Amino acid sequence: AQSVAQPEDQVNVAEGNPLTVKCTYSVSGNPYLFWYVQYPNRGLQFLLKYITGDNLVKGSYGFEAEFNKSQTSFHLKKPSALVSDSALYFCAVRDIPASSNTGKLIFGQGTTLQVKP
Amino acid sequence: NAGVTQTPKFQVLKTGQSMTLQCAQDMNHEYMSWYRQDPGMGLRLIHYSVGAGITDQGEVPNGYNVSRSTTEDFPLRLLSAAPSQTSVYFCASSYEGRGSASGNTIYFGEGSWLTVV
Numbered sequence A: 001a002q003s004v005a006q007p008e009d010q011v012n013v014a015e016g017n018p019l020t021v022k023c024t025y026s027v028s029g030n031p032y033l034f035w036y037v038q039y040p041n042r043g044l045q046f047l048l049k050y051i052t053g054d055n056l057v058k059g060s061y062g063f064e065a066e067f068n069k070s071q072t073s074f075h076l077k078k079p080s081a082l083v084s085d086s087a088l089y090f091c092a093v094r095d096i097p098a099s100s101n102t103g104k105l106i107f108g109q110g111t112t113l114q115v116k117p
Numbered sequence B: 001n002a003g004v005t006q007t008p009k010f011q012v013l014k015t016g017q018s019m020t021l022q023c024a025q026d027m028n029h030e031y032m033s034w035y036r037q038d039p040g041m042g043l044r045l046i047h048y049s050v051g052a053g054i055t056d057q058g059e060v061p062n063g064y065n066v067s068r069s070t071t072e073d074f075p076l077r078l079l080s081a082a083p084s085q086t087s088v089y090f091c092a093s094s095y096e097g098r099g100s101a102s103g104n105t106i107y108f109g110e111g112s113w114l115t116v117v
Helices: none
Strands: A003-005 A010-014 A019-021 A024-026 A032-038 A044-050 A056-058 A064-068 A073-078 A087-094 A111-116 B004-007 B010-013 B019-025 B031-037 B043-051 B054-057 B064-066 B076-078 B087-094 B112-116
Touching: A003 A087, A010 A019, A019 A111, A024 A073, A032 A064, A032 A073, A044 A056, A044 A064, A073 A087, B004 B087, B010 B019, B019 B031, B019 B087, B043 B064
Parallel strands: A010 A111, B010 B112
Antiparallel strands: A003 A024, A019 A073, A032 A044, A032 A087, A056 A064, A064 A073, A087 A111, B004 B019, B019 B076, B031 B043, B031 B087, B043 B054, B064 B076, B087 B112
């Protein structure tokens, strides 16, 4: 069965320090991987995705993520955190790129990122 | 181009009442879906549609109905509301778009906060 795990409920970092939000996945085929961010009382905003190609994916707001097939991980990173990055982050996966699966994402439980000044 | 629009944003229902959450997208996406978000559980798929006239169940379909009479609209109906349906509901849309930078990205609405008392 497909699954996504975000092992940390909360990550705390100081402003200006690098940040990492962890994500591991389990799928039966080749994964499509996504990161979304949610600010309080708002919808989910797309950050970045891995479909194929370069394992290092760059996205919005200076975020990037590295696809590691051997470790089945897709950790979200940013070299220098901002207070405004504080939000809830979701990792999601779509299994096997079949048309019937389009629009069907499996989400992790979310990680709250707290960046302190 | 408004993206994905959900109404209402907030709603309080009494147990046993019925209601419809509206969702519309103006991006001509063939794929639309409904998710619910509950604390510590991420987002879970309720129902989805791969095109007008075609719908299917997701992970947590019980108590909800959907229909897709047009490409643009995908309403979610609660037939007889229960306190367990207190949640935040998100509508989303996407398209396959092979080779397109925006293909396979799922776009979310701003959410509908539903409380059943």
